[in-house]
Amino acid sequence: MTLLRSLTCAAMLAATVLAPSFARAEFKLDPRFTDTNGDMVADTPTDPAKQLDPDTLIFAYTPVEDPAVYAKVWTEFLDHLAKVTGKKVQFFPVQSNAAQLEAMRAGRLHVAGFNTGSNPIAVACAGFVPFTMMASKDGAYGYEMEIITYPGSGITKVEDIKGKKMAFTSETSNSGYKAPSALLKSQFGMQAGKDYEPVFSGKHDNSIIGVANKDYPAAAIANSVMKRMIARNVIKPDQVVAIYKSQTFPTTGYGYVYNLKPELAAKVKEAFFTFDWEGTGLQKEFKSAEPPQEKFIPITFKETWAVVRQIDDAMGVSYTCK
Structure with a gap:
């Protein structure tokens, strides 16, 4: 069984593991995570034995109608990510938000773009650390x-x-x-x-x-x-x-799993912020947005996703991590 097929099967089997419930509760991380600096995302484990340093980085974009289209859209970026990190990189075509969340929670997904509404549960339950999103050349986004x-x-x-x-x-x-x-x-x-x-x-x-x-x-x-x-x-x-x-x-947030080796996580960040969009599939696909999405800008979950957490709170949404 190929790596991609293994990922897909495992994610689909676990697709119902993570789901929102509707009982008002303050946003908080799953107990298995720590947040010593108060930035609302999971800290990297201090024990090197608990840090991930995979030979192949698995990347997933938020679920879309035809994942094959977006595999091509992300080709140049993933080649750049491979060059900067020195790792092999594989595109994982997820079929649902739940499958994407469970893949990261289980340690099978390392770098990803989670859609706006999925970001809080990805952070709380899967250890997602969002640090960037797409914006126009003058920094406009949304x-x-x-x-x-x-x-x-x-x-x-x-x-x-x-x-x-x-x-x-x-x-x-x-x-x-x-x-x-x-x-x-x-x-x-x-x-x-x-x-x-x-x-x-x-x-x-x-x-x-x-x-x-x-x-x-x-x-x-x-x-x-x-x-x-x-x-x-x-x-x-x-x-x-x-x-x-x-x-x-805010639009789709991009980031990595919390327990990625710090040096590798730093290289992942470097890849996003040094990527040249000109003439790429990303530029062709996302320039039609309004405002156009033409570069990656730094963000924080604590500040950028405050409005989304407010909506969750107004709806009485809390996230149960099983």
């Missing part, structure tokens, strides 16, 4: 949650969703579930299961295509994903209509 429908659906405003199906992505997603759920309840007095029927597509791509093909009357999505899909001609702009747009949220 995306908005949009609620979309299709022309002729009969939905022209958020209130029209009442009595209909509403597509979400997964319960760990910020823009695909947590933010819109909080919005529908607090601002429009609409509760899932009572005022509308929630359905889960698994991914933003699925929700967007589902609305464009009229499978879902409405969906909550990250508009950065939709813009990239339009730029790739996956859907046409006139197939969807936005009826709500949120405040700006």
Whole structure:
């Protein structure tokens, strides 16, 4: 069995291990982690025997409709990561947020990009240490949650969703579930299961295509994903209509597992911040975002993800690490 197949099988078998629950609790790390400096992420173990120094670094991008497309998008970066770290690097095409989380928690995933909503559970339960995200050349970043429908659906405003199906992505997603759920309840007095029927597509791509093909009357999505899909001609702009747009949220956070050997972790950081985007698959794929994503900038989980943790708190979300 190949390394990639082993990773995929193990992650899929454990895909339901990590999940959010809904009992209000202050954000905290799993007891197996320590945080002596108060930065809200797990410390590297002081015992060298507990530090990871793998021959092959496994990298995973947040789940998407067609992982093969993104394997190509990340090719130049992963070649650069291999050169800087002196390690072999392999792209791991994860199929779900839960599979990605469990792979890192189990020590099988070393470097990754976790989507906005998954970052808190990745930090708390999997020992994820986010340190960067994409931004424009002038440092602008972020995306908005949009609620979309299709022309002729009969939905022209958020209130029209009442009595209909509403597509979400997964319960760990910020823009695909947590933010819109909080919005529908607090601002429009609409509760899932009572005022509308929630359905889960698994991914933003699925929700967007589902609305464009009229499978879902409405969906909550990250508009950065939709813009990239339009730029790739996956859907046409006139197939969807936005009826709500949120405040700006941070985008996918990139980082490494907490117990990576410090010298190797430093090389991983160096690779992100020295990568030349010009003419690469990353530039082609992400320049269509608004603002365009053209470089990696430093971030901290404590500060950059404060707004996301506030949404979790407002929803009464806590994370159970099993």
